[in-house]
Amino acid sequence: LAKTTQPISMDSYEGQEVNITCSHNNIATNDYITWYQQFPSQGPRFIIQGYKTKVTNEVASLFIPADRKSSTLSLPRVSLSDTAVYYCLVGDSYNNAGNMLTFGGGTRLMVKP
Amino acid sequence: GAVVSQHPSWVICKSGTSVKIECRSLDFQATTMFWYRQFPKQSLMLMATSNEGSKATYEQGVEKDKFLINHASLTLSTLTVTSAHPEDSSFYICSASNRNSPLHFGNGTRLTVT
Numbered sequence: 429l430a431k432t433t434q435p436i437s438m439d440s441y442e443g444q445e446v447n448i449t450c451s452h453n454n455i456a457t458n459d460y461i462t463w464y465q466q467f468p469s470q471g472p473r474f475i476i477q478g479y480k481t482k483v484t485n486e487v488a489s490l491f492i493p494a495d496r497k498s499s500t501l502s503l504p505r506v507s508l509s510d511t512a513v514y515y516c517l518v519g520d521s522y523n524n525a526g527n528m529l530t531f532g533g534g535t536r537l538m539v540k541p
Numbered sequence: 542g543a544v545v546s547q548h549p550s551w552v553i554c555k556s557g558t559s560v561k562i563e564c565r566s567l568d569f570q571a572t573t574m575f576w577y578r579q580f581p582k583q584s585l586m587l588m589a590t591s592n593e594g595s596k597a598t599y600e601q602g603v604e605k606d607k608f609l610i611n612h613a614s615l616t617l618s619t620l621t622v623t624s625a626h627p628e629d630s631s632f633y634i635c636s637a638s639n640r641n642s643p644l645h646f647g648n649g650t651r652l653t654v655t
Contacts, residue, residue, distance in 0.1 A: 462643055471547070471634045471646035472585070515584070519644075531577075531585040 432516045432532040439538045446503045448535050450516030453497045461492060461499045464515045466534070472515060476501070511539045543569050545637045545646045547647025554625055554654055562620045562650045564635030570615035571637035576608075577643075579632040625654040 433451040452461070454489045460479050464472035476483055478490040478499070489502040503510060515539040544567040554560050564574055573592055577585040589610050591597040597610035609621040618637075622629055630653050634644040 460643075464646075469632065469649065469651060471545075471636070471649045474643050474645060477643050530587065533584050 430511075431530075434516055434519055434532060434535045436533060437536040437538065439540060440506055441540050442507055443505050445476065445507050446510070446537060446539075448501045448514055448516075448537070449498055450501070450532075451498045452516070452518045455496050455518050458519060458520045459496075459518045459519075461490065461496075462489070462517050462519065463490065463499075463501045464517065466513045466515065475507075475514075506537075506539045508539050510537065525530060543637070543639070543642045543645040545571075545635065545645045545647040547635055547650055549650060550648060551580070552650040554652070556626055556654055557624055559621055559623045560625055560652060562633055562635070562652075564618045564620070564637065564647050566616050566637040566645075567617075567641075569637075569639050569642065571618075571639055572588045572615065573638045574612055574618040575636045575638070576610060576618075576620050577634045577636070579634060579649075585634060588620075622652065625652070630654045 460477055461475040463475040465475050466472045476485055476488045476490045478492050480492050485488045491500045513536050515531055515534040546565045546567050548563045575590055576588045578588050579585045587600050589597045589599045589605045591610045591611045591612040593615050599605045607623055612618040622633055632649050632651055634646055634649040636644050640645050
């Protein structure tokens with residue numbers, strides 16, 4: 429089971445780029461990396477998923493180095509509404525029905541005006 | 542994209558009563574659904590894995606007779622908290638999976654037992 433380690437919290441200001449790094453030293457060959465965002469009293473919301481190199485969508489980018497033992501979620505030009513907890517999960521299939529069942533502590537991002 | 546609907550969004554019940562929470566996958570068939578519990582300021586803790594047509598698999602420390610899970614169809618799983626007590630008050634979240642998309646979560650149910 430690939431365990432993930434993230435910073436407990438981060439602060440940023442509106443308009444800045446935020447990079448949250450997750451360590452997953454025991455990632456397996458078949459594991460994908462997925463990031464979720466959670467607001468208070470809501471379920472986690474899918475942000476982005478990747479296997480290697482770089483993935484970009486309309487809200488974020490995900491950078492994965494060649495050894496895949498870490499990954500970095502990049503949020504461009506954050507706003508106050510990006511204040512949330514961000515979770516990095518590692519799983520063994522695209523549908524994440526395998527080992528991606530365990531949530532780590534997540535990173536609490538606070539965006540200030 | 543894949544949508545998971547959870548109902549109710551909040552419920553208050555008296556100690557000793559039972560509460561049922563529904564989790565539906567609205568636009569896809571979910572072969573597997575998961576139930577999580579989350580206490581304030583903490584991460585999500587997996588309670589059980591539910592596969593359509595078979596018995597749920599419970600995580601260690603989760604009482605299967607207290608948290609009854611039924612996954613009778615590919616679009617619906619229910620969690621029943623039986624004989625609820627104040628310590629069962631928590632935020633319960635379901636998620637659903639199929640072969641073609643990442644895991645998607647419901648919006649959670651806030652249970653308060655008085």
